[in-house]
Amino acid sequence: MVERPGLRLMAVHAHPDDESSKGAATTARYAAEGVEVLVVTCTGGERGSVLNPSYPDPPSSAEAMAEVRRGEMAAAARALGVRQHWLGFVDSGLPEGDPLPPLPDGCFALVPLEEAAAPLVALVREFRPHVMTTYDPSGGYPHPDHVMCHKVAYEAFGAAGDPDRYRGHGPDGGTPWQPRKLYYNHDFSLRKIRTIHEALLDAGLDSPYGDWVESREAREIPEREVTTRVQVAPWFGARDAALRAHATQIDPEGFFFAVPRDLEARVWPVEEFELAHAHVPVHLPEDDLFAGIHIEDD
Structure with missing residues (x-):
């Protein structure tokens, strides 16, 4: 196995469980290779429904759901071998109906962009990731928190290296740091x-x-364009363990586990990404999110 100490990856997600269904085997692979991996979770998932029909005792309130999902997130992070940080915003829920109802007051999707991005900018400056991953501008699917997650991660990627931006947030705004590459996850391509x-x-x-x-x-x-395919079949087991850790959200008999893993490893042993921005020379297509990044350049 390749050893890659000194490299850092930040994966920005909307809710607890997203880190386990989008790019999870990639984060597990890089963590196993010695990369520092930090999963950032924008919301607590308070308004998530119980999606596992066999879950025994559904939480009775948003506060109880948030507590359960914190425990699930900790177990998933252990399965992937990564660190995890809560950004602290409140789940917006998935509006349903025609016309769609308004989003609840104070939810993540309604927070002004600079206010929502400020804690992530501070975290980028503290953690100093070489690579960031998040969702494309559509959010991957039309959940307001996923769309907002893209906006916040995109803003932080562009602003964290600029000493004139977000100066009033945290101790002097933190020391500027420009991540080298930004990728969008492509886990459910047609x-x-x-x-x-x-x-x-x-x-x-x-x-x-x-x-x-x-x-x-x-x-x-x-x-959307796929630029980067990372070989991850040996880490399908870590991904599956992380998925199962989210017991309120993931049905162990559901579609995530409907494909025999030997078949999956044979026909689709990769996770796909779209390179959105790079501050290093790139040669596409790639098979490594850290291609072109040299630790000595820090």
Whole structure:
């Protein structure tokens, strides 16, 4: 195994459990190789529903849900071998209905951008990541917290290295630090889902993805560019353990575990990313988020 001490990766996510379903095997791989990995969770997941039908005792309040999800997050971080930091904002919930109801007062998605980004800018300046990952501008799917997570991470990536920005936040705003690269996660691309779906059918197995493929194709959702594919099959077990740690959110009999891992390792042993910005020379496509980054340049 490659040893990579001195490198630092920050993965910015909206809710506890997102870090386990988006780029999880990549963070586990880099942590195992000696990279310092910090998962940043923007909200406490207070308004999340219990999505696991076998969960025995659903929390009775938002406060109780937040407490349960803090414990789940700690277990998931241990499974991945990463550190984790709460940004401290309140879950916005997923609005449903037509027309959509207004978002609740004080929720993450309604916080002014500079106020929401300030603690992340301070954290970037403290942790000094070489690479940041988050969601693309759509949020990956239209949850207001995911869209806001993108905005906050994008703002922090651009502002943390500028000594004239966010000077009044924290002790003198912190020492400026410019991360070298920013990536967007691409964990549920149509190409991935179709490839695994067809491999399951070819093997004579049921696929949970048929309706998903047809729905995506019918809506003609544009596929974003993939620039970077990281080989992560040996870390599928760590990813799965982290997913199971989120017992309120993840059904152990659900679609996350419907694909035999040997088949997945054969047809899709990677996690995909889109390089959004780089302050180092790059040569695409890549197979490493740290390509072009040299620790001696710090």
